[in-house]
Amino acid sequence: MPRLLGKEWWAARIANWLEQIRQGDVELFLQIFREYFHRFWRRYIVIFILIGIASGATAVTAWLVKDIVNSVFVDRNADLLIPLVVMVLAIFLAKGLSTYFQTVLSQRISNAMVADIQKRLMNHVLTQRLDFFSQNGSDELLMRFNQGAQAFNQILNLVLVNGLRDVMTLAALVAVMVIQDPVLTLVSFTVAPVVFYGVSVLVKKLKDLSREELAGFSDLNRLVRETVQGIPVIKAYNLERAQRDDSQEVIERIQDRRDRMAALQAAPIPLLDTVGGIAVSLAILYAGFRMISGAYDAGTFMSFLTALLLAADPARRLSQMRVKLRRSFMGVQMVFDLLNNDDSEPSGTRELPGPVMGEGQATAPAIAFRGIEFSYDKEKPILTGLDLEIAPGEMVALVGPSGAGKSTLFKLLLKFHAPDAGRVELFGNDVAELDNAALRGAISFVGQSNFIFAGSIRDNLSLRNATVSQDQIEAACRAVGLHDDIAALPKGYDTDVGELGTMISGGQAQRLNMARAIIKDAPILLLDEVTSALDAENEQLIKDYIRAQAQHKTVLVIAHRLSTVKEADRIALVQDGRIAAQGRHDELAATNSYYEKIVALQFAA
Numbered sequence: 001m002p003r004l005l006g007k008e009w010w011a012a013r014i015a016n017w018l019e020q021i022r023q024g025d026v027e028l029f030l031q032i033f034r035e036y037f038h039r040f041w042r043r044y045i046v047i048f049i050l051i052g053i054a055s056g057a058t059a060v061t062a063w064l065v066k067d068i069v070n071s072v073f074v075d076r077n078a079d080l081l082i083p084l085v086v087m088v089l090a091i092f093l094a095k096g097l098s099t100y101f102q103t104v105l106s107q108r109i110s111n112a113m114v115a116d117i118q119k120r121l122m123n124h125v126l127t128q129r130l131d132f133f134s135q136n137g138s139d140e141l142l143m144r145f146n147q148g149a150q151a152f153n154q155i156l157n158l159v160l161v162n163g164l165r166d167v168m169t170l171a172a173l174v175a176v177m178v179i180q181d182p183v184l185t186l187v188s189f190t191v192a193p194v195v196f197y198g199v200s201v202l203v204k205k206l207k208d209l210s211r212e213e214l215a216g217f218s219d220l221n222r223l224v225r226e227t228v229q230g231i232p233v234i235k236a237y238n239l240e241r242a243q244r245d246d247s248q249e250v251i252e253r254i255q256d257r258r259d260r261m262a263a264l265q266a267a268p269i270p271l272l273d274t275v276g277g278i279a280v281s282l283a284i285l286y287a288g289f290r291m292i293s294g295a296y297d298a299g300t301f302m303s304f305l306t307a308l309l310l311a312a313d314p315a316r317r318l319s320q321m322r323v324k325l326r327r328s329f330m331g332v333q334m335v336f337d338l339l340n341n342d343d344s345e346p347s348g349t350r351e352l353p354g355p356v357m358g359e360g361q362a363t364a365p366a367i368a369f370r371g372i373e374f375s376y377d378k379e380k381p382i383l384t385g386l387d388l389e390i391a392p393g394e395m396v397a398l399v400g401p402s403g404a405g406k407s408t409l410f411k412l413l414l415k416f417h418a419p420d421a422g423r424v425e426l427f428g429n430d431v432a433e434l435d436n437a438a439l440r441g442a443i444s445f446v447g448q449s450n451f452i453f454a455g456s457i458r459d460n461l462s463l464r465n466a467t468v469s470q471d472q473i474e475a476a477c478r479a480v481g482l483h484d485d486i487a488a489l490p491k492g493y494d495t496d497v498g499e500l501g502t503m504i505s506g507g508q509a510q511r512l513n514m515a516r517a518i519i520k521d522a523p524i525l526l527l528d529e530v531t532s533a534l535d536a537e538n539e540q541l542i543k544d545y546i547r548a549q550a551q552h553k554t555v556l557v558i559a560h561r562l563s564t565v566k567e568a569d570r571i572a573l574v575q576d577g578r579i580a581a582q583g584r585h586d587e588l589a590a591t592n593s594y595y596e597k598i599v600a601l602q603f604a605a
């Protein structure tokens with residue numbers, strides 16, 4: 001026996017094949033099936049019945065050819081002509097209608113699945129820790145939301161609408177062939193392994209191409225986003241040409257991969273036509289010899305041949321389906337990779353006993369950082385044993401060199417990150433034990449990014465909290481000097497702020513963010529560089545507001561402008577990973593060299 005066909009060779013082949021099934025497309029399809037079958041099983045059954053009708057109708061057409069040829073054309077039996085024609089018409093009508101309903105029903109199932117996948121993706125993304133967002137850019141996420149989710153649709157369409165129908169049609173046609181002549185069927189199918197082998201080669205080649213195509217979509221998302229968000233920089237630095245060249249490269253890369261995939265996806269057609277031609281020739285050769293020797297009737301052979309020819313289409317589609325599926329599975333794989341890789345935010349369960357500024361809790365500091373050690377990447381330490389306590393009702397300003405870790409302290413308090421060592425406390429509670437929503441509900445935070453949501457100014461201020469009144473919104477905007485500007489707009493508070501706030505100025509965006517925090521009215525106020533983009537008049541307004549709030553709230557401000565921090569009860573200098581010095585403005589200016597230097601620089605003019 002040749003080595004190639006030895007026992008071990010076969011065992012290795014089978015093991016390899018099983019492994020491919022376990023890890024590959026079949027497993028993915030089964031996962032989709034497991035997760036979604038129970039929701040749609042009634043509709044699946046209707047689909048199966050409809051597919052059964054359509055495939056049965058095709059097979060019966062081939063079957064009828066025998067009677068048409070033998071009774072009408074050979075025996076010239078006029079009585080059967082009309083009934084046979086009526087039957088043919090009825091069969092085609094049944095096939096058409098069942099295919100229509102089956103298509104609509106399957107499409108609805110796949111639409112429901114795509115919608116469900118997109119909802120799951122959004123839920124998943126929203127629950128992840130902040131690190132997730134540093135690792136997964138919005139461009140790649142968008143690709144998973146669009147192309148990835150649509151891949152589920154394609155798979156169901158391919159497998160249910162086309163695949164199942166074609167498998168059943170093929171099975172019914174093969175049954176007709178076997179009934180007419182089993183030996184002839186066997187002769188015709190001797191060429192089938194060539195198709196299986198050819199298709200498996202194509203599938204392998206397609207894998208890399210479809211991955212590259214999806215990566216291309218992610219790049220294209222990035223370029224469109226950069227163009228929209230960075231258009232002032234692009235124009236100011238005459239970067240239109242560079243941006244156009246970059247996008248052309250990406251678009252052409254996608255086009256190239258799609259062209260190559262189209263060639264691979266179409267390759268089963270000539271393969272099947274050639275192999276099909278050989279099958280038909282073999283059938284004619286074998287049947288021809290038997291006809292000539294008188295062992296055959298024309299009707300049987302014509303019925304067999306009709307079935308064989310009718311089988312060509314579903315067989316061609318099935319071999320193409322296998323190749324097309326590979327591409328869709330790549331999208332599904334990317335979605336499942338994201339969903340299966342869960343790094344959700346931990347949350348404690350303890351609620352904050354209210355009211356948080358109540359007398360009973362006055363003994364505990366409002367905020368405490370105790371022995372905090374922290375680094376983002378475990379290599380570059382940011383905080384190295386930082387201690388800081390802020391009493392209820394106190395206003396503390398954090399100052400220090402850029403990159404010292406001031407904003408990081410806010411992020412630790414908000415539980416965006418967890419310290420490597422030490423603990424952060426809010427009113428005596430370890431924040432790790434607090435329920436995230438309760439913790440964040442007690443804090444009004446204004447960060448440096450001044451994020452504006454799409455929608456109206458009102459939406460941006462009320463943040464979909466229906467209990468926020470127009471009076472509250474107006475009072476907050478008056479406090480930050482925005483009300484008159486907004487009232488002068490034709491649509492007032494209903495004005496759309498435009499995508500990413502491109503229609504409003506930096507200072508307005510900063511004050512809008514500040515107004516949001518005022519409306520939230522939480523007992524802790526965290527303000528990170530909230531006056532950096534403001535003119536002197538507006539800075540004074542915000543300073544007045546902060547001073548007024550400091551009477552009954554705990555306020556922690558970060559600012560490089562000393563005019564903003566001067567009036568704090570205490571100034572804490574964050575330097576070299578810890579609180580290097582603290583005290584009132586005058587004390588620090590007299591005792592700390594760094595502070596003295598920035599005072600000299602800022603007040604020199």
Ligand SMILES: Nc1ncnc2c1ncn2[C@@H]1O[C@H](COP(=O)(O)OP(=O)(O)OP(=O)(O)O)[C@@H](O)[C@H]1O
Pocket residue numbers: 134376377382400401402403404405406407408409
């Ligand atoms: N998500 C992140 N991943 C990795 N490193 C980060 C991340 N965020 C901040 N850093 C780094 O941590 C350090 C402290 O950053 P942080 O924003 O807390 O500084 P800061 O004192 O507020 O600075 P600035 O005054 O410029 O706002 C910086 O070196 C910064 O590059």
